[in-house]
Amino acid sequence: MDFENVLIEQHTNLAIVTVNRPKKLNALNTQTIKELHTAFKRLDENTEIKVIIVTGSGEKAFVAGADIKEFSDFTVEEGTELARKGQELLFDFVQNLGTPVIAAVNGFALGGGLELAMAAHFRVASSNAKMGLPEVSLGVIPGYGGTQRLSQLVGKGKAMEMIMTANMISAEEAKDWGLVNYVVEQIDLLPLCKKLAGKITNNSSVAIAAAIKSVNANYTNCVNGYSVEIENFGLSFGTNDFKEGTTAFLEKRKPNFE
Missing domain, CATH: 3.90.226.10 (2-enoyl-CoA Hydratase; Chain A, domain 1)
Known part of the structure; x- marks a missing residue:
């Protein structure tokens, strides 16, 4: 560039x-x-x-x-x-x-x-x-x-x-x-x-992007930040990073996020 x-x-x-x-x-x-x-x-x-x-x-x-x-x-x-x-x-x-x-x-x-x-x-x-x-x-x-x-x-x-x-x-x-x-x-x-x-x-980029969106929602007019958080929380359950993160925790190892 x-x-x-x-x-x-x-x-x-x-x-x-x-x-x-x-x-x-x-x-x-x-x-x-x-x-x-x-x-x-x-x-x-x-x-x-x-x-x-x-x-x-x-x-x-x-x-x-x-x-x-x-x-x-x-x-x-x-x-x-x-x-x-x-x-x-x-x-x-x-x-x-x-x-x-x-x-x-x-x-x-x-x-x-x-x-x-x-x-x-x-x-x-x-x-x-x-x-x-x-x-x-x-x-x-x-x-x-x-x-x-x-x-x-x-x-x-x-x-x-x-x-x-x-x-x-x-x-x-x-x-x-x-x-x-x-x-x-x-x-x-x-x-x-x-x-x-x-x-x-070290953390999930997918989850971090969702967290950024949720935090910012609280400062956007006419947007319910809590509702955005709930939606993005739920969507996290459908990601590979969620599967890897929870599996790694249960297996007592560090997660390997894609």
């Missing part, structure tokens, strides 16, 4: 997707969003890949926001379409991906960068990470799902504070608020993400 702004490394069952625009602090533009969509789509379709880690190139930034030059003169209609397409192509797409996505937040994760990290299934941050949604300081609001996912992760009050003040928070604050799961030194960031990925790959 050859891209201009995205790098992909594959290590057996693991893929690392790196946003590679270091001179722009890995800011998201339309092309990068399209490339990321294609990368995630192809990796999700690759049955060898069990986990995807997304990160940014260099040590300064995960993704330091959107490329403001690209939309500074947009009309209302163009701005609306920008948000709609972006959410559809990347942010909602990543959130609903059947393959687990871990965000390795190495440095600044601002605006669209934090929105990308929040779209991942969970987040690990380096100790130098700074996170925030500064959009209101530009006279706009988060448009790639930030107003929704931030409140889901940290609660309404904290989300309102972050959005309205446009302040950045530290990695430790993000951990205290539930925005990230772990904080480590930058040198340990990818090793920890790989370790967590290794634990995930």
Whole structure:
């Protein structure tokens, strides 16, 4: 896969997707969003890949926001379409991906960068990470799902504070608020993400995809998350992974999931 702004490394069952625009602090533009969509789509379709880690190139930034030059003169209609397409192509797409996505937040994760990290299934941050949604300081609001996912992760009050003040928070604050799961030194960031990925790959990918769908259902308007869980729980009984997992348990051995 050859891209201009995205790098992909594959290590057996693991893929690392790196946003590679270091001179722009890995800011998201339309092309990068399209490339990321294609990368995630192809990796999700690759049955060898069990986990995807997304990160940014260099040590300064995960993704330091959107490329403001690209939309500074947009009309209302163009701005609306920008948000709609972006959410559809990347942010909602990543959130609903059947393959687990871990965000390795190495440095600044601002605006669209934090929105990308929040779209991942969970987040690990380096100790130098700074996170925030500064959009209101530009006279706009988060448009790639930030107003929704931030409140889901940290609660309404904290989300309102972050959005309205446009302040950045530290990695430790993000951990205290539930925005990230772990904080480590930058040198340990990818090793920890790989370790967590290794634990995930030991389990049933079929069951994990169903769990992702069930968890996400709770945050979808007019959808009963409990009903989706019941349905996916029942469907699990018809999978080969269920047969292998339960058989391995009864035989007191490790399961060999296909």
